[in-house]
Amino acid sequence: MVSELIRVEVVYALPLKQIRLMVNVPHSSTVRDVLLESGLLRRVPELSLDSIKVGIYSRVVALGFPVKGGERLEVYRPLTADPRAMRKQRADKAKDDARA
Numbered sequence: 001m002v003s004e005l006i007r008v009e010v011v012y013a014l015p016l017k018q019i020r021l022m023v024n025v026p027h028s029s030t031v032r033d034v035l036l037e038s039g040l041l042r043r044v045p046e047l048s049l050d051s052i053k054v055g056i057y058s059r060v061v062a063l064g065f066p067v068k069g070g071e072r073l074e075v076y077r078p079l080t081a082d083p084r085a086m087r088k089q090r091a092d093k094a095k096d097d098a099r100a
Contacts, residue, residue: 004026004027005024005025005026005027006024006025006026006027006029006067006068006069006070007022007023007024007069007070008022008023008025008029008034008067008069008070008071008072008073009021009022009023009071009072009073010022010023010034010035010038010040010072010073010075011072011073011074011075012040012044012047012074012075012077013077014077019040019043019044021038021039021040023037023038025037025067027069028066029066029067030063030064030065030066030067031054031056031061031062031063031064031065031067031073032049032063032064033067034067034073035049035052035054035063035073035075040075047075049063051078052075053075053076053078054073054074054075054076055073055074055076056071056072056073056074057071057072057074058074060076
């Protein structure tokens with residue numbers, strides 16, 4: 001019996017470019033299967049299945065999560081700075097600017 005294929009989009013955004021890949025996988029595939037089939041991990045060597053964070057339409061999912069046809073798998077970059085610390089720095093700067 002031939003397994004039905006579904007089409008899933010894989011996206012990874014860098015500051016200056018975006019990688020978009022369309023992948024055809026069996027309907028029983030997981031996020032891990034799609035990532036491996038897409039070749040993204042070979043194209044972006046700094047990505048690792050051990051530490052990768054992935055979502056479907058902005059909702060974080062596990063690598064074992066099943067995918068459906070037409071979904072967009074988003075691979076998230078690690079944060080380079082703590083958002084709370086950055087907000088505090090901006091608030092402190094604004095406070096200092098207001099005093100001046």
